[in-house]
Amino acid sequence: MTLQSRLAFIGGGNMAEAILGGLLACGYPLSQCVVSEPLKSRCEFLHSKYPGLQVLSGSQANQLAVNGSTSPKRTATMISEGSVNLNPTAASTSFAPAEVVILAVKPQVLKTVVHDLRQVLQTRQPLIISIAAGIETRTIAKFIAEGTTLKPRDLPPVIRVMPNTPSLVNEGATGMYATSDATDDQRHVAESLMAAVSKQVSWVDNEAMIDTVTGISGSGPAYFFLMMEAMEEAAVRLGLDRKTAKALTIQTCLGAAKMAQSSQDDLETLRVKVTSPNGTTDAAIKTFENGGFRELVYEGVKAANMRSKSLAVELGGKELSTKL
Amino acid sequence: MTQQQQHQARLAFIGGGNMAEAILGGLLACGYPLSQCVVSEPVVARCQFLQSKYPGLQTLSGPHANQTAVNGSKTASDTAALINDSSLQVNPTAASAEFSPAEIVILAVKPQVLRPVLVDLAPVLKARHPLIISIAAGIDTGAIARFMIEGLPSSTATTDAKSLPPVIRVMPNTPALVLEGAAGLYATADATEEHRRAAESLMAAVSKQVSWVETESLIDTVTGISGSGPAYFFLMMEAMEDAGVALGMDRETAKALTIQTCLGAAKMAQSSEDDLKTLRVKVTSPQGTTDAAIKAFEAGGFRELVQKGVIAADARSRTLARELGGSKL
Numbered sequence: 001m002t003l004q005s006r007l008a009f010i011g012g013g014n015m016a017e018a019i020l021g022g023l024l025a026c027g028y029p030l031s032q033c034v035v036s037e038p039l040k041s042r043c044e045f046l047h048s049k050y051p052g053l054q055v056l057s058g059s060q061a062n063q064l065a066v067n068g069s070t071s072p073k074r075t076a077t078m079i080s081e082g083s084v085n086l087n088p089t090a091a092s093t094s095f096a097p098a099e100v101v102i103l104a105v106k107p108q109v110l111k112t113v114v115h116d117l118r119q120v121l122q123t124r125q126p127l128i129i130s131i132a133a134g135i136e137t138r139t140i141a142k143f144i145a146e147g148t149t150l151k152p153r154d155l156p157p158v159i160r161v162m163p164n165t166p167s168l169v170n171e172g173a174t175g176m177y178a179t180s181d182a183t184d185d186q187r188h189v190a191e192s193l194m195a196a197v198s199k200q201v202s203w204v205d206n207e208a209m210i211d212t213v214t215g216i217s218g219s220g221p222a223y224f225f226l227m228m229e230a231m232e233e234a235a236v237r238l239g240l241d242r243k244t245a246k247a248l249t250i251q252t253c254l255g256a257a258k259m260a261q262s263s264q265d266d267l268e269t270l271r272v273k274v275t276s277p278n279g280t281t282d283a284a285i286k287t288f289e290n291g292g293f294r295e296l297v298y299e300g301v302k303a304a305n306m307r308s309k310s311l312a313v314e315l316g317g318k319e320l321s322t323k324l
Numbered sequence: 325m326t327q328q329q330q331h332q333a334r335l336a337f338i339g340g341g342n343m344a345e346a347i348l349g350g351l352l353a354c355g356y357p358l359s360q361c362v363v364s365e366p367v368v369a370r371c372q373f374l375q376s377k378y379p380g381l382q383t384l385s386g387p388h389a390n391q392t393a394v395n396g397s398k399t400a401s402d403t404a405a406l407i408n409d410s411s412l413q414v415n416p417t418a419a420s421a422e423f424s425p426a427e428i429v430i431l432a433v434k435p436q437v438l439r440p441v442l443v444d445l446a447p448v449l450k451a452r453h454p455l456i457i458s459i460a461a462g463i464d465t466g467a468i469a470r471f472m473i474e475g476l477p478s479s480t481a482t483t484d485a486k487s488l489p490p491v492i493r494v495m496p497n498t499p500a501l502v503l504e505g506a507a508g509l510y511a512t513a514d515a516t517e518e519h520r521r522a523a524e525s526l527m528a529a530v531s532k533q534v535s536w537v538e539t540e541s542l543i544d545t546v547t548g549i550s551g552s553g554p555a556y557f558f559l560m561m562e563a564m565e566d567a568g569v570a571l572g573m574d575r576e577t578a579k580a581l582t583i584q585t586c587l588g589a590a591k592m593a594q595s596s597e598d599d600l601k602t603l604r605v606k607v608t609s610p611q612g613t614t615d616a617a618i619k620a621f622e623a624g625g626f627r628e629l630v631q632k633g634v635i636a637a638d639a640r641s642r643t644l645a646r647e648l649g650g651s652k653l
């Protein structure tokens with residue numbers, strides 16, 4: 001298993017595209033990737049953006065993506081019976097079974113998807129990487145094993161990943177959790193895949209921390225978009241043209257992050273160092289502090305964290321722990 | 325404008341604090357010749373810090389330091405004379421004890437002391453006529469001109485306004501220290517195209533975004549977003565890191581993920597045609613985790629609070645202008 005492993009993306013939405021796009025931009029071979037995506041228009045979008053990419057849709061698409069097809073004849077049969085649609089401009093109509101399966105469907109449909117793929121996952125035993133928010137690894141294992149006599153050790157290993165959309169510009173921040181049956185090699189593959197599109201990859205030791213990763217980096221980009229939007233709007237109301245307001249705001253966000261990354265100082269020290277007493281920065285910071293900025297940010301992070309946990313309850317049948 | 329194409333103007337930094345260092349450091353990192361820079365800084369310990377960080381940099385302190393930085397020193401013995409009567413301390417390891425007059429003077433002192441500094445420097449500024457670039461928050465170009473006139477003999481006051489050096493007011497920010505600044509600039513009508521280009525090139529060496537504003541009052545607004553803005557993001561990141569820790573994450577991981585998230589969001593915003601609202605909506609699946617967070621922010625008045633902060637910094641900038649410059653508000 002290497003960084004040229006055959007990848008199957010189950011689901012071709014925003015996050016899958018973020019990872020796929022980032023990998024391709026890093027030189028990952030297009031021919032080693034297949035995407036299974038139910039929405040025809042989405043498939044068309046993906047094969048116009050990534051010419052030659054193998055994109056499948058239809059009732060047998062997931063199966064085919066994971067199982068592969070060594071027989072063009074068999075593929076042709078599936079096409080003619082309408083159970084799969086291929087990208088006609090894809091490199092090839094025969095392709096190997098997936099070594100890594102990336103579950104990138106919306107959490108709400110993961111159960112159905114995994115049930116449908118049970119047999120082929122058990123047969124092929126790929127490394128399963130799940131990016132679905134709120135679905136625990138034991139839930140995925142349960143979905144795979146349901147209705148069979150499989151023992152846990154016979155199941156494919158699952159690595160749960162919480163990436164974020166800046167992966168699309170190779171600037172992702174990602175948290176990862178691996179079940180104990182994942183080998184070092186498998187952890188290494190998962191980390192390498194995410195490192196191709198993330199500048200920060202962090203393993204967490206217990207799965208509950210993935211909900212916290214969700215609250216910070218998974219959902220976090222939107223918090224900064226909101227903050228930047230508010231700053232831009234404030235500047236416009238004060239008379240600055242929108243284009244200038246937007247450009248200065250975004251570069252300020254970027255500059256602050258770059259300073260934080262390249263400094264030994266913690267974030268409080270960085271702030272204090274640039275805040276002369278009674279100056280303009282001080283006036284703004286005092287406004288934020290007096291207005292409960294910190295508490296509000298905590299509430300937002302916690303809300304995402306809690307939603308991640310309640311999704312796990314709704315979707316996985318887990319008992320919600322009473323301690324946060 | 326590449327370094328090779330342009331004569332490297334002699335720069336004098338009046339004040340060697342955080343912001344001056346940000347610009348100086350960024351310029352030197354871009355290859356600006358150290359020998360064309362001089363820093364005048366009253367605190368000797370600060371001079372020593374600058375000397376150790378930028379070996380060979382000419383740093384001056386003492387009562388005559390500002391004057392010497394602007395006026396230059398023609399011969400080593402001129403410099404020695406000033407040192408002997410204690411009106412000047414220099415960096416003993418600096419490249420040279422003789423240096424030309426400044427072509428560009430960067431006023432980087434705290435706003436509260438700019439007036440006495442300018443009054444003292446007025447005659448030599450008038451004589452040498454450098455481009456003056458002021459980074460002092462809250463001091464408008466009108467006030468700078470008035471302070472210079474204040475320092476000139478009153479008999480020539482009426483003709484002096486026209487013969488004063490041109491002033492370009494800049495609002496940079498501290499990420500200039502890592503060459504990632506955001507800067508707003510305003511030039512008075514007497515600044516030529518060449519002056520504007522020089523100021524812009526200087527700031528572009530340390531800023532990834534340089535924006536001119538047409539009216540000077542917008543510099544206060546620039547202060548509110550990019551001048552003071554890095555601290556807002558430091559606070560946001562600190563709050564997110566603390567939230568992560570409160571929810572059980574180790575601090576190192578919380579910090580690293582938070583900072584990269586901030587960076588990633590900014591990179592996405594910069595490389596996208598979409599406006600910020602669209603970017604946010606695109607990543608916010610209904611009923612998902614992001615939606616939950618954003619709803620909490622909106623319900624808690626996050627937007628309004630951020631805007632209030634920007635307005636407060638803008639207002640403080642205007643108040644400073646009134647307090648320090650005697651400008652009409």
